[in-house]
Ligand SMILES: Nc1ncnc2c1ncn2[C@@H]1O[C@H](COP(=O)(O)OP(=O)(O)OP(=O)(O)O)[C@@H](O)[C@H]1O
């Protein structure tokens with residue numbers, strides 16, 4: 001299977017699952033089961049040598065946590081752990097714990113999250129191959145993703161929303177060029193571009209949080225592209241940079257090439 005087909009496969013799976021798990025109980029049993037699974041996944045990556053230490057949490061969010069890890073060689077990595085028990089999925093316990101008919105769905109449940117992690121890994125690869133600066137993907141196992149750490153010895157790189165931009169024009173241009181390269185070379189749209197998902201380093205902005213990115217033949221790709229541009233325009237307007245959204249969309253779409 002080609003990379004493209006694999007990505008489409010993940011996307012389809014995730015979409016079908018989203019519908020299935022809408023109505024959702026039994027929190028405790030649920031959390032216990034999946035937290036153990038998470039520990040096992042972390043242990044696997046640890047024993048495979050991807051990190052020796054989980055250093056400190058960089059971020060604790062609704063959907064997961066990001067830790068800084070340290071390898072045996074002393075290098076830093078970022079370890080993103082997708083939570084297996086968010087409230088979104090809570091009520092699925094009802095299916096899992098009582099009804100034998102849903103055994104299959106129950107078994108499939110953690111796969112949804114695994115697919116998100118896997119998809120983020122693939123998307124990171126794809127952006128990177130298209131020449132867009134994102135964290136380099138290193139490993140993924142179940143709901144745990146290991147990638148390049150963006151930051152220094154003392155702290156992770158700040159989000160764009162938390163810094164005063166030295167040259168907002170240049171940053172805007174750089175990010176629009178990144179969106180264009182992802183689109184025309186990588187045939188992919190980020191889908192959640194905003195000042196929350198860009199980390200600022202001394203060299204260049206680094207785009208993060210790619211699980212939701214979609215390939216161009218996804219039915220939502222154009223809508224998401226428009227939203228990405230609108231989000232960038234809204235943010236940069238406040239920094240005094242006017243982005244002509246129509247013009248940018250034309251430029252990005254015009255640069256599209258036919259091959260994958
Ligand atoms: N590779 C990385 N290097 C350094 N810090 C990172 C890296 N990846 C993510 N982070 C930090 O972790 C935070 C959350 O990561 P990300 O945006 O990928 O996850 P999320 O699921 O969107 O979580 P949230 O809802 O908290 O944004 C980021 O805002 C950033 O501060």
Ligand SMILES: [Mg+2]
Pocket residue numbers: 196197209
């Ligand atoms: Mg984010």
